[in-house]
Amino acid sequence: MKKLIGLLVICFAFSLSALAQHGGHEGGGRPEVGGGHQNIPKHGPAKVTTPHPAEENRKFNDKAGHPEAPHVHSNGKWVGHDTGPNDAHYHLDHPWEHGRFTGGFGRSHVWRLGGGGPGRFWFGGFFFSVAPYDVGYCNGWFWNSDDIVIYDDPDHIGWYLAYNVRLGTYVHVQYLGM
DSSP, rough: OOHHHHHHHHHHHHHHHHHHOOOOOOOSSSOOOOSSGGGGGSSSOOSSSSSSOOOOOOOOOTTTOOSOOOBBTTTTTOOOOOOOOGGGGGGGGSSTTTTOOSSOOOOOOOEEOOETOOOOEEEEEEEEEGGGGGGGGGGOOOOTOEEEEEOOSSSTTTOOOEEEEOOOBEEEEEEOOO
């Protein structure tokens, strides 16, 4: 009986430490940015109607603890996607020069990165590259294991948005083909 009680105490102690590792979220709920599949946006950003001028060295951490990169809140708000269609950083002379991505968009199509880096990465036989202006926003991505979701970019012709499920951040990506 003493062994059984001792075993239960040990199990209880390990349970408490496991719960403590998952703490830190306001009110014990889901995190505001990233944190897994429960926070994948239902849809991509809305088309910008009132453009915000593009700024060099722009800040994105709109709240304490939020990333210093474009990101999506758990309520679906896309932070940083507000420069509109005339942002020169995302101008392409030949949009979709490698064709259009047909693998599936949105939260029902989660893809596991298969390797590469910002200059060229892949998943499911599809190849992409990160927009040069956005390369600094994907420093924490695990190029061989992170899950991402692709969304159409309603403002920047020829670009898609790759949302990192783990981090809650996103970058503009160009499809390079299969």
